[in-house]
Amino acid sequence: MNQYEEIEDELYEHHRIVADPNQTLLRIDKFLMDRLPNVTRNKIQSGIKDGFVLVNDKEIKPNYKVHPNDVITVSLPEPPRDTEVIPEEIPLNIIYEDDDLLVVNKEPGMVVHPAYQNWSGTLVNALTWHFQNLPTMPNNDGRPGLVHRIDKDTSGLLVIAKTEKTMTHLAKQFFDHSIERTYYALVWGEPEEAKGTINVNLGRSLKDRRITAPFPDGDYGQTAVTHYEVLNNLRYVSLIKCNLETGRTHQIRAHMKYLGHPLFNDATYGGDKIVKGTTFTKYKQFVDNCFKIIPRQALHAKSLGFIHPSTNEFVQFDSELPEDFKAVIAKWEHYVNFVD
Template structure:
């Protein structure tokens, strides 16, 4: 498998890819080689990039007819859509469960994007923060995202800590870097994990086939270290409620790890959880599952608790949140199904 590394150089509006051709790589034209490894980039864009000098092999610019050989190092620079770092303040209500002069903890609803990005410039948590708070700090390299030291996915609900001062941001960022922040999530997954409790210590990284998806790499030859501790709280025949404790915080970590374990999150469309993955072939059962999907039209994942050392007072802070209504309703439906259907 070719080795791929990715990095962003946002000041240049370029996305960089570094690919090492496999030792067994067949000799292949560079555009055909790249189209398989950059699936979200068109062949025309790749070919134009080669002509414009944005593709280098072994440090040298190449011609469009260059053929890739085993061991070649390919650097590709892909232009990205411009990003506006000026955040527009918007009067969006925030569910603040704690606040002092240094930080606040918010309970983000499902459906809200955390920070502005391509195709989501408005309506985000950061737009709301910019309206309610003045001069929130920004982390170096994370401009345009004031107050943020971590994030959760758009369709994941739950707790986030926001820094209000530079000192608080640095203190919280150090705890995330040291993996000392305590974060627990509730997830509804397909099937019953076996063993019921355990640790998933498997690298994750961006999929080589679809950059929107995070993939587990069990051989640890790619991706970044990712550790999830899980505990089964309740089994409901074809689904289970589990608690996940994050030791690391990679993009889509729980979603990728649970899919790797064979227990994809319920109604996680990105990872195939919006299909009937466990259960009977009866039409009534399939209709029941579809109704559950309608009740909770998103992945069943909630950032339930958050614990950290206050960066200024040094006191232990611990926060917990209730499951949102859609999550509670889906659990109730499954409880009712298990009680009244003896299959």
């Protein structure tokens, strides 16, 4: 059994290409680049490594050379879908707007862009209703205005580009890791160091594509750096501030899990069960009540800072913690004071 046979996710065929009988030997990545529109060579190579590209129903290496009559299939975890976005009249919490950009405070539970099982009701559906002709990044069809994203159940700030110039300007800042992004998270337990940096590679789990896994030996994944600081130590849980130096998928969630302090009620990374505390029934009931208050991972994108594309001045935006986040912190503070 190879590492991909453990994955239960169904794959959907997106492309099937049969090589010409007179096909000369050609590397698979170059072959596909000529036949798949708007797909980069890096993306093709990643797809080959992840097992999404098969030749004659078999996995191949990135240096495989296509032979005459080879059958190449490209499959993905989500079915093919038209990239057209349907505008929907959904309210937006816009905290700042000018001719170049807007900053939105996203509610928890809202998906940022249309994708498998979430083709409607997303932030992008709302944006296309409120704004016309938003730009789209290359190879990012169906996601107008987006320069970055946050998870469905993470609340907080997103910057949206209204012009091509703004999108290019902001995309470069994200690429250069010069964007200032601060998150607040409620995590299980008390980190040994009140302040620290997690510098551990992150990549797609080899057992479950939906999960980001740490690779501390640096043999896989991408560089990922999170700076954290404990703001409020509540014995069983801690409120921490995280600053992202990089922006990998599920970075804070995976890094804090690696540190042994998963985010409170983060079902994907083990935070939806008691990680710190007693086994007494009353305590378990208290924790369950806390889970009901914040039925999601306790993570909020609190502030965002960047160089404005028109003024070239540094601008910063801040947001309040949402009500569910504030309520669960207050409940833990009361509990700690009560048991002292």
